[in-house]
Amino acid sequence: MAILLKNTQIVGEDRQVDILIKDDIITKIEKNISIDSTGIEIIDASEYTVFPGFCDMHVHLREPGYEAKETIASGTKSAAMGGFTEVCCMPNTYPCADNSGIIQQIKYKAHTEGVVNVHPIAAITKERQGKEITEMDELTLSGAVGFSDDGNTIMDAKVMRTALEYAKMLDVPLISHCEDKNLSNGGDMNEGALAMMLGLSGIPNQTEDIIVARDIMLSKLTDSHVHIAHVSTEESVNLIRQAKADGLQITAEVTPHHLLLTEDILENFDPNSKVNPPFRTEQDRQALLKGVVDGTIDCIATDHAPHTPDEKNVELTNAPFGLVGLETAFSVSKKALVDSGLLTLKELATKLSYNPRKILKIPGGEIKEGKPAQLTLVDPKEKYLVDSKEFQSLGKNTPFDGFEFTGRVKATIVNGKFVVKDGKLQK
Ligand SMILES: NC(=O)N[C@@H](CC(=O)O)C(=O)O
Numbered sequence: 509m510a511i512l513l514k515n516t517q518i519v520g521e522d523r524q525v526d527i528l529i530k531d532d533i534i535t536k537i538e539k540n541i542s543i544d545s546t547g548i549e550i551i552d553a554s555e556y557t558v559f560p561g562f563c564d565m566h567v568h569l570r571e572p573g574y575e576a577k578e579t580i581a582s583g584t585k586s587a588a589m590g591g592f593t594e595v596c597c598m599p600n601t602y603p604c605a606d607n608s609g610i611i612q613q614i615k616y617k618a619h620t621e622g623v624v625n626v627h628p629i630a631a632i633t634k635e636r637q638g639k640e641i642t643e644m645d646e647l648t649l650s651g652a653v654g655f656s657d658d659g660n661t662i663m664d665a666k667v668m669r670t671a672l673e674y675a676k677m678l679d680v681p682l683i684s685h686c687e688d689k690n691l692s693n694g695g696d697m698n699e700g701a702l703a704m705m706l707g708l709s710g711i712p713n714q715t716e717d718i719i720v721a722r723d724i725m726l727s728k729l730t731d732s733h734v735h736i737a738h739v740s741t742e743e744s745v746n747l748i749r750q751a752k753a754d755g756l757q758i759t760a761e762v763t764p765h766h767l768l769l770t771e772d773i774l775e776n777f778d779p780n781s782k783v784n785p786p787f788r789t790e791q792d793r794q795a796l797l798k799g800v801v802d803g804t805i806d807c808i809a810t811d812h813a814p815h816t817p818d819e820k821n822v823e824l825t826n827a828p829f830g831l832v833g834l835e836t837a838f839s840v841s842k843k844a845l846v847d848s849g850l851l852t853l854k855e856l857a858t859k860l861s862y863n864p865r866k867i868l869k870i871p872g873g874e875i876k877e878g879k880p881a882q883l884t885l886v887d888p889k890e891k892y893l894v895d896s897k898e899f900q901s902l903g904k905n906t907p908f909d910g911f912e913f914t915g916r917v918k919a920t921i922v923n924g925k926f927v928v929k930d931g932k933l934q935k
Pocket residue numbers: 568600658659660685782783784785811813814829830831
């Protein structure tokens with residue numbers, strides 16, 4: 509089993525090289541590799557830029573329990589189409605991933621039915637109820653790479669403090685979904701003039717800011733690592749920037765959709781734009797972009813949250829929060845950050861490949877001889893229109909249907925094998 513990528517460009521380098529992959533390892537990177545071609549799949553990769561395989565540290569694969577929304581099989585196919593060789597799946601499944609049996613079940617299913625590497629994130633508290641802390645040591649041994657009650661915030665600061673003390677001993681991050689539901693409950697979109705005009709109820713920025721501030725303080729108290737999920741507000745970015753300047757162990761992610769869209773997208777009342785946290789104002793979006801550029805925000809994570817068409821094809825107020833993101837992540841991030849001149853493709857690779865792995869201690873993220881062959885090949889020039897009907901995800905709930913993007917994932921190599929080639933999923 510060997511692949512030879514001919515005349516390709518490694519992201520950030522300006523010369524063309526050949527990359528030889530044997531089994532699951534990058535064995536040689538050189539100009540004009542000449543070898544006996546028997547048993548070697550030779551690919552003309554001259555139109556492609558090669559990235560270290562993308563790693564999404566925040567996806568909802570929905571299995572077990574919500575297989576109508578997504579399965580491990582469909583979700584990992586969606587990930588592969590989006591260029592992700594690794595995904596970390598959130599525990600808001602049914603039953604909840606709060607015990608090692610479920611973590612092992614997810615890992616087994618991912619191994620037998622999945623097409624990319626899956627790293628489970630376990631719940632911090634039983635059934636994500638914010639009360640009783642899970643067996644975090646056992647869960648870590650079963651393969652949980654991090655902990656989160658995503659979808660919920662642990663409102664009791666004492667419980668969060670104790671969980672952070674355990675997490676410190678286990679050397680794993682707690683991923684915090686920052687939302688004071690007492691403030692946000694009943695809201696459908698960002699609070700402000702537009703929500704008033706549209707007659708929709710609002711979710712103020714402070715819903716998020718208050719918990720970001722609290723968790724930074726608890727990180728300081730416990731000397732433990734807190735990772736802030738899906739940052740959406742200017743004040744959150746400012747708080748995280750200050751925390752980092754103070755030397756605290758805070759990391760943060762932003763979604764591609766929050767980098768590109770604002771609350772204005774809600775003007776058409778499309779339930780596919782209803783997401784938590786909600787799309788904010790242009791001022792918030794600019795703060796997020798600045799945060800990505802100056803390193804306050806470490807990485808991009810999709811928060812891929814599929815729902816069935818039946819659940820979403822209702823009035824906005826009755827629709828669940830969440831949108832799918834795996835298959836548009838690269839194009840959307842590139843448009844927001846690279847086409848706008850804010851980042852180079854190489855810097856984007858840091859946000860999509862290197863930093864998420866570093867945060868969760870997942871190996872890889874580099875294109876070097878001797879390293880595992882997890883690679884994403886993109887055509888940075890291809891223009892295309894998003895068509896959600898073509899998604900591998902069972903969820904079609906995207907606000908980007910019909911959007912035109914430049915730059916598309918064309919191939920994904922997972923553990924030395926093409927899972928996507930020529931833009932198509934391999935059988
Ligand atoms: N982001 C969302 O709008 N929804 C997520 C939950 C979450 O990430 O908080 C979901 O699981 O549907």
